[in-house]
Amino acid sequence: MSDNILRKVIKEIEEYKPGKNPETKDVIKLASNENPFGPSPKALKAIEEEANNLQIYPNQKATRLRQALAKKFDVNQNQIIAGNGSDDIMQIIAATFLCPQEEVIFPEKTFSVYNLVAKIFEGKIAASALKENEISLKNIASAITDKTKIIFIANPNNPTGTIFTQNEFDDFLKMVPKKTLVVIDEAYAEFVESQDYPDTIKHVRDGKKNLIILRTFSKFYGLAGLRVGYGIASEELIAPMMKVKMPFNVSRLAQAGAAAALDDLLFLEKTYQNNVAGKKFLYESLDKLGLSYKKTESNFIFVDVKQNADALFLKLIGQKIIIRPLTSFGFSEAIRVSIGNAEQNKKLISAMRKVLG
Incomplete structure (x- = not known):
């Protein structure tokens, strides 16, 4: 493209990189902090x-x-x-x-x-x-x-x-x-x-x-x-x-x-309580794995994995789990894990146990 057409500032901008979407239905996505129950x-x-x-x-x-x-x-x-x-x-x-x-x-x-x-x-x-x-x-x-x-x-x-x-x-x-x-x-x-x-x-x-x-x-x-x-x-x-x-x-x-x-109050309460329970389960599970993390007020957890986050991301992909490596945020050894439903959370921990040895 001609330099005379493109605004100079646009040359310096990096395209936004979203969390990876699953390519098959058997893959669990815990990367983009989406509601595990879907819409109300x-x-x-x-x-x-x-x-x-x-x-x-x-x-x-x-x-x-x-x-x-x-x-x-x-x-x-x-x-x-x-x-x-x-x-x-x-x-x-x-x-x-x-x-x-x-x-x-x-x-x-x-x-x-x-x-x-x-x-x-x-x-x-x-x-x-x-x-x-x-x-x-x-x-x-x-x-x-x-x-x-x-x-x-x-x-x-x-x-x-x-x-x-x-x-x-x-x-x-x-x-x-x-x-x-x-x-x-x-x-x-x-x-x-x-x-x-x-x-x-x-x-x-x-x-x-x-x-x-x-x-x-x-x-x-x-x-x-x-x-x-x-x-x-x-x-x-x-x-x-x-x-x-x-x-x-x-x-x-x-x-x-x-x-x-x-107005879907029952659905919203279900979502909230699932998040509360999911946090408790994941905190306890991450403690058992010996991983440090930040107590969260959201529907995701920041986890310090003490190893290359991008490499761990690929290993978890192999276990059909998608998480978010935080390299792009400036944390090369941390991941962000969305809190899923009970079954998804259990599969996440099982996968992490396998890839972490």
Whole structure:
């Protein structure tokens, strides 16, 4: 391709590398933190019914879904934007607020889309160091300059599964200038057990003008294949983002399925309890294998395997188990293991026992 056509910044961007998908049905995928039960029955029913209307464009503003979310979180629907996954909203945020060479801060070992979005829109990246492989809000705050425009933080963090607390977050917000936008990515919030997990949306209700909370239907709700995410913020932030988003960016099926999934309380409780039980089983099993790991507040576990993670990944593929080696995150001897159902978890441990000797 001619150098005169391609933007210079695009040459420097690496393509996003997702977790490997299984090629046969007998392979267990525990790499991408998907719901082991699939989508909820209510979501499937709503999707099936909505399939009869695919000749009609979807609601441009995802009004029904936004109304349901507004009721759930006690905010105004004009404080919510829906997107084609939460990463779509990250791109909308950058397109709306980030000018070239303005600074974007995020932890050095975290979800790679923050880096991707910053590069696409020519932001100046300032990665913040982790503290003992956990996010340090103090380190992030100390990295802020008068050129800092956006801060992306995942809570729980991906791939470590750790969180920061309410007090830590409240103190952090006091250190952030009003002209700097704080984006909290809560993709795994529904799995959290800790009582210290911050109620970030409370700050939006209380009128915070430089805070955006992102959530998704991909993980807890089992709708990764539909691509539905949303952001919650002040109306002053959401209104310009609604101008920037592409028309009809959330499909009819996605809107219907997501709205129905919110009401499938039995399925959601089943998902939560499975995760609690799965963590307990995997902790005990990893202890017996002599492997160190991080206690998680998500549906995955960060495991230090003390050997080449990519090599272990290939060995587990041979056992028909797919996990996520964390080399691309900067951890050459660590893997991320999604918490599956009881049978999947047992097969994972059996496979690890074989390949670890």
